[in-house]
Amino acid sequence: MELKDERYRGEVNIEGRRFRAAPFALLARSWYDRLSAGCGVAPDARGAAAMSLIGFLRRRLLVRRVIVLAAHLVLYAAAFLLAFLVRFDFSLPETYARQIAWGLSLAVFFRTVFGLAFRLYGGVLKYAGIGDLVNIVKAMSLASVALVVAVVILGIKDFPRSIFLLDWAASIALVGGLRFGLRIAREALTAPAAEELEGRRRVAIVGAGDAGEALARDLLRGYRDRYELVGFFDDNPRKQGLTIHGVPVLAPIIYLGDMVPRRRIQEVIIAIPTASGEVMRGIVSACQIAGVKFRTLPGVDQLLDGAISVNLIRDVAIEDLLGREPVHLEEGELRRFLRDKRVMVTGAGGSIGAELCRQILRFAPASLLLVEQSEPNLFFIHREMTKRRKDLPVVPLIADVLDRPRMEKIFAEHRPQVIFHAAAHKHVPMMEWNPGEAVKNNVLGTKTVAELAHQFEAEAFVFVSTDKAVNPTSVMGATKRVAEMFVQALAQESRTVFAAVRFGNVLGSVGSVVPIFKEQIAAGGPVTVTHPEMKRYFMTIPEATQLVMQAAAMGEGGEIFVLDMGQPVRIVDLARDLIRLSGLTPDRDVRIEFTGLRPGEKLFEEIGFDAEKMDKTRHPKIYTGRLLPVPRAHIEERVRRLLEAAASGDPARVRAELRAAVPEYQPTEAAPLPAPAPDVSGEERVLAQAGARNTPEGLPAAPRAAPAAAEPQTAGALAGTDPQGSEAPARPRGGAAGGEGERAAAFGAAWEKFAALCRERGFAGAAWKTMGMKPADQRQEFFNGDGAHLSSVTRSVAVTSLLFIELRFFYRNESGKKPNPEIKQAVRDVVSRISLDLAALHRVV
Template identity: 45%
Template sequence: MAAFAVSAALHLRFDGNVPSIYWSQLPTIIPLFVVVRIASLWAFRAYTSLWRYATLREALAGGAGVALGSVLLFTLAMTTSVIRLPRSVFAIEALLFAFAAGAPRFAVRWRRAWIQKASGQRGKRVLIVGAGDAGSMLVREFERQPHLGVHVVGLVDDDVTKINRELGGVRVLGRRRDIPDIVKRYGVERIIIAMPSAGADVIRETMAICRQTDAELKTLPPVGELVAGQVRAQDVRDVRIEDLLRREPVATDLTAISGYLRGKRVLVTGAGGSIGSELCRQVCAFEPELLVLLDHSENAVFEIDAELRERCPGAALAPVIADIRHRAKMDQVCRRYRPHVVFHAAAHKHVPLMEVNPDEAIANNVLGTRNVAEAAARWGAERFVMVSTDKAVNPGNVMGATKRMAELVVQAMQAAHNDAAANGAAAEGPGPGRENGAAADGAAADGAVPGGTRFVSVRFGNVLGSRGSVIPMFQRQIEQGGPVTVTHPDMTRYFMTIPEAVQLILQAAAIGRGGEVFLLDMGEPVRIADLAHDLIRLSGLVPGKDIEIVYTGVRPGEKLFEELINDGETVIKTSHEKIMALAGREVDVAAVRDPVRRFGERLADEERDERKLAQLVDLLYAAVDGRPVHPPAAVAAGAAVATGAAPTRSPEPAEAAKPS
């Protein structure tokens, strides 16, 4: 092509009558032109492109290569006697070479586009909602992959300046409100919502418009779930309930989080649960020295361990089957692995079950927290982070009261450590002593590091899609044909996605200085009845027609709405807009240690009749807020349900799950 270009340029310059002085140079200068042209194009990677997928980027790179070659050849002509040609020949040669080099390459691209267009007309007719970056990338993706059988008939966007303009050869046909007419006019079979940055309100409005048509509805995930912000055809999926609750992506200080996780040993309790497993995934991305996966469920540990070994090849993982209620085992685990950071996500979470099993709730949520926190401090952990729940606020049920008590245990641990630091002595945790000091002394003798641990709790609401939560329950009921059971038409809950909650937990741990209870911004509360309606519609069914919704009544211990802060707590802003710290009355270490000691003593008694359980629950409420509000009759009623006696209320799906 270089030989053709320079020869043709001479013929054009002299109208076919090339003087012999120039014609005689060709055998000498053609090899030089060839070498310079090849080197220039190679410098801009023109020979590494797949031209059937060529875009403007490849065209610009080729043009830059041609320009570089022309500059080099002209410089040689002006500074040496190797090339002696008229100046106009260089310009003509450059144009001819660009055409000769580019035309065959882009012919491949144009031929492919023509074939694709012809075959695409026979594919599924698609309308894309959103003519922004995501919509543009999606158009190009479908253009590059004709085997998907997708023909994009057009786009819609509420930006009036884009209407009737083209995006990648596809016209913007109108606004969102025009979708029903466009679907009829163009025979649209599928609508794809390509607005990954849009909020929940926009997605809901768009879905409501799309429901006026018979077209299949798909969407792109929120921007936080896209790989490097790039849209791929395989990202298109069904609309999920999370899309209807979508919020602004969480901004995290990766440097601060990496500072306390990278190269450190990290222990996650409840590692097989919804929150615990996501903690493991996100922590693993920060390349800790060791990640200890602790859970009492063998299956859960096996699954998260296998997943992480595939997701993070080379990561150092230590799967541990253990129960946090076993104090000696927790001490053994921390002594063996010496974690720098402990995320305590293990907990019993289901309100109705804990109402009828208060002893197990206290043993796991209160004493288990005490066990892990003491072991972490004894063996030199730098940070201890407990995952709490909004049910710990002015608790009206056993589960919430145990989680509030666990918060107090964590705060008391910090207070005890602060006092010990001030007095120059090792801290005693808020538990029933250490077997007359033997455990503390033995730990010190074995090289344990007392003090210096930062204890914090992170409180938030329900997480979408966790095991046993309301959404999987509703989905199962819909699959079975209904009815969908809701406790009360006015019941509301706060919701977050699991990844969002974990991102904020990691950020709160970086912010915490010790003793804080952090509250995550959970947005606006959502009516459970609205969730039920949305899930039925997402299944392509009509509430009240195809699937009935039945209200079964509020269960013992449930609230119609959850609160965010306890009486006497005030909200303090932090450096992160979605994380708040709560300030309350100073924790009395002795006032926490005494009931925890009594819990341990009473739970050591294996004979627990209804009277003893009622006394245990009264002690729990008295420890949390000073008033025994749970009468023995309630425990007896709960026990009747647990043993199969006739329930006083209709059964219904478990409330949205708390952090586990």
């Protein structure tokens, strides 16, 4: 006896004879084999018994189908006779006996044939649905057309024409009635008893659209013993007062708070898969105000097959409140890019790397190479990949990207064609404490893999970068920027298509803010936030990886792609949303504590470049930056010096070399927090320390004046804020008089250079104004005349995370139109040449 893949092929092979079997027959055969083996039954005896079992099941299935077919034959005959009875007032005239006999035979024959064609006799009648009704209408309509044609061809005279229509309607009614009658009977017989209905949970559905209807149908059909559907809430005025499956649409969503106690609603299910973040926030707020539990269906991007069921209901997640639009991929382009290719993912066990592997599997690569240093992470992602696709070679490779001989052996053996390089150190504070390791992993690791991709002539290399590489203030961001520069330089002399992709924070990644907040909330708080005004860009992990793949498929070589991250989110708002989603109240049940900026952090991240330095691509969420590549020899020398500094173990030397390699890198280091006064709020304390965040290494922190003994200390008494709580710079180092003089001199020198550059580029005047510093530094100069009838362009340049200088360029505009391309280019040139001088002013602020 031989069993061949019976669960997948629907076949059993017993002693050389192959049988087709239904799934329940295969399952019975499997159970029988196990039971007989456990009882010590010989294989030959088992084979004979199995043949008997299969034969019995097949005979039973045949008998069932014969009964179903016979029932339909009776219904077809009854429908035809009923049509004649209706036509002749429920009497069958003898003069039409010949027409009845011929018509009955033809009608039953054609309806039986088309019923077989549309598989009307193979389904389970008591589970009939709309699809079955559609097939019945199609089969009966085609049978009626065939009947008309046959009557005409055979020349059956005096055949009543109304019979064709009456027979068609009667056959649909009877055949459909049989199915839906059995379904109604089944539901009535299986309905829960009255005592079982008493403990049901009363639920309401928000959203009376297609998703809400499908969910209500599933609830009413399969979960009536557990849930009692009270009604729908929907803002569409045309749906108010209507019923869906007998359940009323109660009111708009805004009235949910009034209806919950009146209707004794215990739970609300949000069934709007396409809802934006703003809409979800409103619904969640309404549920929280009403004090009712709420859950939701997944978003439309997570409903892969479009099926709606109760099993998909889950708790509302923070991703739902952010409301990221689903990504639309160029499936054909990605299939061309990845199909039948050997694809390597470094850092495959990390959050981004693992999701890249999941997305890549969809496009049927020839093989998937998982490169990961962590053995546990590699084990889990390899197990998941092999479970998803048993037919695809998934190769687990424990390797460190810094180990060039090991990586070279992997490249030589597997010859990857497409490489996604996601291996990196990503935690900003951790890399501030270990700058040498950041250089090794992020710079040397990228260099090693990129050079091997070039050496072994891979088709494409994609470097996963970060928004922290834009004007970096952290070691992590600076090392990512150096890696970008190396990839760009290598792209200029390689046949391999090299590209980098920048994006911001991803929700739920390992070590990110969301899991940390959840852990703190579960522990009862406090939830720690660095600054009340801290903002970050967020996207979901699937969205980020899908856009990385899309950008990679679009790359031609040397691009730095930037993803559209949407609007930044305040971290404190994110924390409050997570607390509310946990059923708690911020600042009452769980306290939020502000801890101050950590080393290397910014108040906000810059995802890309100046808007005028960004180019659109054919994908609406992907841009490219106009960054000119540096010569490879130059970046090679910078990398060599960086690696020497990293090997020395001297953090100051590493930062100095990073500053030399990345001129826009402005390292920051947090100063210790002052002891808070009893009557100063957490937010005021952090705002008060804003001026001390950028104290350069090796210089003393700004002195702070002690408050008067007779007066309580206020936020304005702390260095860095005025009495109204606005930001002000820390007192200058080296004494008030000397510090003010040094600052005035530095600002004066920067202004003179700015004005000279404006004159050189032909502007009619220049002005600037500081924002975030008191007293503000405001200057203006017109080079020819008093500035009347001049147009202007304004740009902002950051000095620190909280201090900006607004630059204004005056020019003559005879036409009164917007600035022409020459003016825009002149503005860009001046801004690029003055930016470093203005950024250096942070030392005197």
